[in-house]
Amino acid sequence: MITSAAFMAFMLVGVPIGLCLCLAGLVYIAASGNPVLFQSYPLQLFGGVDSYGLIAIPLFILIGEIMNGGGITRRIVDMAMAFVGSFKGGLAYVNILANMFISSILGSATAQVAIMAQIMVPEMEKKGYDKTFAAGLTAYGGMLGPIIPPSVMFVVYSVLAQVSVGDMLIAGIVPGVILTVMFCLVIALMGYVYNYPRADYQTPRQRIMTILRTSPTLLIPIVIVGTILGGLANATESAAVGAVAAALVGKFWTKEFEFSQLPQMMLRSAIYSAIVLFLVAAAAVFSWVLIFGKVPQETAAWIQTAAKDPVSFMLICNVILLVIGTVIDGIPGLIMTVPILLPVATDVYHIDPRHFGVVVVINLVLGLLSPPVGLCFFVAAAVTGAKPGKMFMVTLPFFVIACVLLVLLSLYPSLSLILVK
Amino acid sequence: QAKEFRLGLITPNGHSWNKAALKFGDDLKAATSGRLTVSVFHSGQLGNEPAMMQQLQSGALDMGFIQAAELGSRVPHIAAINAPYIVRSTPAVAKFVRHPAAVKLFEVLPQETGTIGLGWGITGMRAVFSSKDLNTLADIRGMKLRINPTPVYRDFYSSLGAAPTPIPTPQVFDAMANGQVDGLEADLEFSWNQRFDKVSKVILQMNAVFMPMAAVVSGRVWQSLPAADRELITKTIRSTLDVQIDELAGNEPALIENFKNAPIPIRQVDAKDTEAVIAEFDKIWLPKAPVLAELRKVGATL
Amino acid sequence: MPATRAFSVRRFIVRASSALLAVERLALMGLMYLLTGLILVNVVTRYSHFPIYWIDESAVYCVVWLTFIGASAMTRLRLDFAVTMLTERLSPQHQKLAKVISTGLVVVFGAALIVTCVLWMDPVGLARAGFDGRKLAAETFNFLYTEHTQTLNWPTWILYLTLPIFAVSMTIHGLANLLEDLGLVPRVTPKGFQLSELDGVN
Ligand code: NA
Numbered sequence A: 001m002i003t004s005a006a007f008m009a010f011m012l013v014g015v016p017i018g019l020c021l022c023l024a025g026l027v028y029i030a031a032s033g034n035p036v037l038f039q040s041y042p043l044q045l046f047g048g049v050d051s052y053g054l055i056a057i058p059l060f061i062l063i064g065e066i067m068n069g070g071g072i073t074r075r076i077v078d079m080a081m082a083f084v085g086s087f088k089g090g091l092a093y094v095n096i097l098a099n100m101f102i103s104s105i106l107g108s109a110t111a112q113v114a115i116m117a118q119i120m121v122p123e124m125e126k127k128g129y130d131k132t133f134a135a136g137l138t139a140y141g142g143m144l145g146p147i148i149p150p151s152v153m154f155v156v157y158s159v160l161a162q163v164s165v166g167d168m169l170i171a172g173i174v175p176g177v178i179l180t181v182m183f184c185l186v187i188a189l190m191g192y193v194y195n196y197p198r199a200d201y202q203t204p205r206q207r208i209m210t211i212l213r214t215s216p217t218l219l220i221p222i223v224i225v226g227t228i229l230g231g232l233a234n235a236t237e238s239a240a241v242g243a244v245a246a247a248l249v250g251k252f253w254t255k256e257f258e259f260s261q262l263p264q265m266m267l268r269s270a271i272y273s274a275i276v277l278f279l280v281a282a283a284a285v286f287s288w289v290l291i292f293g294k295v296p297q298e299t300a301a302w303i304q305t306a307a308k309d310p311v312s313f314m315l316i317c318n319v320i321l322l323v324i325g326t327v328i329d330g331i332p333g334l335i336m337t338v339p340i341l342l343p344v345a346t347d348v349y350h351i352d353p354r355h356f357g358v359v360v361v362i363n364l365v366l367g368l369l370s371p372p373v374g375l376c377f378f379v380a381a382a383v384t385g386a387k388p389g390k391m392f393m394v395t396l397p398f399f400v401i402a403c404v405l406l407v408l409l410s411l412y413p414s415l416s417l418i419l420v421k
Numbered sequence B: 001q002a003k004e005f006r007l008g009l010i011t012p013n014g015h016s017w018n019k020a021a022l023k024f025g026d027d028l029k030a031a032t033s034g035r036l037t038v039s040v041f042h043s044g045q046l047g048n049e050p051a052m053m054q055q056l057q058s059g060a061l062d063m064g065f066i067q068a069a070e071l072g073s074r075v076p077h078i079a080a081i082n083a084p085y086i087v088r089s090t091p092a093v094a095k096f097v098r099h100p101a102a103v104k105l106f107e108v109l110p111q112e113t114g115t116i117g118l119g120w121g122i123t124g125m126r127a128v129f130s131s132k133d134l135n136t137l138a139d140i141r142g143m144k145l146r147i148n149p150t151p152v153y154r155d156f157y158s159s160l161g162a163a164p165t166p167i168p169t170p171q172v173f174d175a176m177a178n179g180q181v182d183g184l185e186a187d188l189e190f191s192w193n194q195r196f197d198k199v200s201k202v203i204l205q206m207n208a209v210f211m212p213m214a215a216v217v218s219g220r221v222w223q224s225l226p227a228a229d230r231e232l233i234t235k236t237i238r239s240t241l242d243v244q245i246d247e248l249a250g251n252e253p254a255l256i257e258n259f260k261n262a263p264i265p266i267r268q269v270d271a272k273d274t275e276a277v278i279a280e281f282d283k284i285w286l287p288k289a290p291v292l293a294e295l296r297k298v299g300a301t302l
Numbered sequence C: 001m002p003a004t005r006a007f008s009v010r011r012f013i014v015r016a017s018s019a020l021l022a023v024e025r026l027a028l029m030g031l032m033y034l035l036t037g038l039i040l041v042n043v044v045t046r047y048s049h050f051p052i053y054w055i056d057e058s059a060v061y062c063v064v065w066l067t068f069i070g071a072s073a074m075t076r077l078r079l080d081f082a083v084t085m086l087t088e089r090l091s092p093q094h095q096k097l098a099k100v101i102s103t104g105l106v107v108v109f110g111a112a113l114i115v116t117c118v119l120w121m122d123p124v125g126l127a128r129a130g131f132d133g134r135k136l137a138a139e140t141f142n143f144l145y146t147e148h149t150q151t152l153n154w155p156t157w158i159l160y161l162t163l164p165i166f167a168v169s170m171t172i173h174g175l176a177n178l179l180e181d182l183g184l185v186p187r188v189t190p191k192g193f194q195l196s197e198l199d200g201v202n
């Protein structure tokens, strides 16, 4: 009790969330009358990140850095434009499709929104789209980043839940593709209602030339998947191979990547990884303390009185996670909820931990797109100058359709498990 | 006076060690009319085994089921129990870990690790699952083999000519499926749960090594308990582990039957192939753990 | 005289923090190169049937060190997830107060972590035991200095050193930030980091 009160107080006064977790852990030990736990405290912090699966995080982030520095992202957008026809709402589809492509390389929603908003929003504005809508749509496109593999959130989840990183990444594919299709349907509907502008006409020859010219970007996902299927590497190691592929494509094909940029890219990747990884370490300490205080066990007993079957449990989880997601961002949210909810899900309701992970991640990512702390909207706003609140309102249909996906997933776990062995 | 013990282990819910832990709690509670109780923290909720050891040493954690690999990496004397071909079947393992010679290994624990060993629990004999055909020990030469990274196993499989490859447990199935490794070694219970037969061409029953677990108590906590309670706890844990050992050994024929029904062959290592391997292994390990000689003698009688 | 001493303490903290940050910057780059290199070497050697046994473990510890060094650096760079829901609605004066409290808590955490590290690593006990880890273990049940990692076979305490280092550097960076927040020293922008606040990670 005093632990949660302390945690809330630290958070509201503006202490970084990782430190809130660490400090609340110290408060718990001090209040527990078991000071011998102080001796275990540093080792628990260490143990939280002493895990093979987490190696993937710096490597995925490095790929993103190299792709950006190498001008590869821009070419993927060009490719999506060549694929989409010149029909109503063309650029809106391009936005979602390019986001889906890039999601297959980038692991993070906010990074993706920052990159894509710079490219897509001016383009869409030029064609006559409302800036707020364009920025909001890009934010939803970025939501695919953590769902379609690779995904830093899935890596963190798989470490928390002790399931295979590879399984988690695969489990996100079908829901990610369904979400893309659903977003396209919403665009079709909204394009009809609001009369969206048509995309530029390109001759079939132009389209083919663009696709040919931009196709080397596909080398990066091909190399990543190829090294895994070919038995050269696991999901983690493939990220390092992918980074090399991105560097080579950037150096020899787009010619925008220079090896002299590499030290700064390495530095940035290290620092952004540390932001995530320190949260994981802090969460390890915090959940250790919670477990010592038997909080998950008590929460489990409480939830069991409310939910009689797996479906009602999943629906309750959706509501809880969406509410948490509105105030807390993706990875911290993951770290705070998974240690409590997952044991209940697997032990009491016999829900597959991988399916549960997909639902939790989508919920929390949706939180990045809801007020008051919708980080993706803030990022899109910062890049484009649109208003976050208004952005949420004009893109409400996308929020609704994402909630529909969550209900579907709660009813049909096979959607996430179909590709997993 | 009343006390609630915290018992930590790394295996997930449903594992036979977890059932034993829960049963131990129930039995202890019944025997003391609720005065002594046990909360079980499974799946490494309190940390991995090194972290649990640290908590046992400081007295934050009362009890733990700790694998011989973890204890053996600290104390070569304990690692001797992981040596190959001390015994050659799971029923023999079941007898061996209850033999006074195996229990006597715990004598070094207080001084070397700050914990008290009360008894052994077991998993079955480990087998090699391979994606290329294997008939004899000699065929293991040149294989990239995923092993449990304990020094004893490393020396054993290296002496067979394999290239030991550490792969984190959750990724073993994938590593086999996509060919990062040519084979893996594991106990049959775990292998059946993971369905390693689906990514293998052959199973070779090595009948060489097994991975027992020690039920340990924090030395600090132990010192604080009255003698009568120590005796009761020891008695209760031993009887619980007896049940675990007998059940695990009793279940093995059914498990082997499962694998025989799988479409891949399950083969045995010929006993006469093993003498040179034992000699080579003992050359490294007898100086580190002289107790090995005695364990071999005892094992041979079972 | 006291005024100049106070000033020199301030200057010392800010300088120490800057020097630390410069070292951390190099260490982070180095660890990231090392991590990428280790993983690539692992792929190549395993593929050519000569897997190197200790690479996985080295890569894991590389990431652990990267985490704590990075966490220290990002404290000074003021890059972190924090909830601003309440504080952004406060008056500028109260905002400043909240900022001082939250930065103060960073220092509190750093100091507390130093204390827990001392309890855990027991440097005094170790010195008393003549820097003999086994003797310390026999006397105090603290086996920290007798343990080795599984595949590298390094003494684990060397790897654990990242925590006391983190505790100290966190405290120094926290103090430097606090001095800035209190307006006692001018705010400086750290050099050599081309970061953008937009590149949050999720
Ligand atoms: Na992605």
Ligand code: NA
Binding pocket: A325, A326, A327, A328, A366, A367, A368, A369, A370, A371, A372, A373, A374, A375
């Ligand atoms: Na939100």
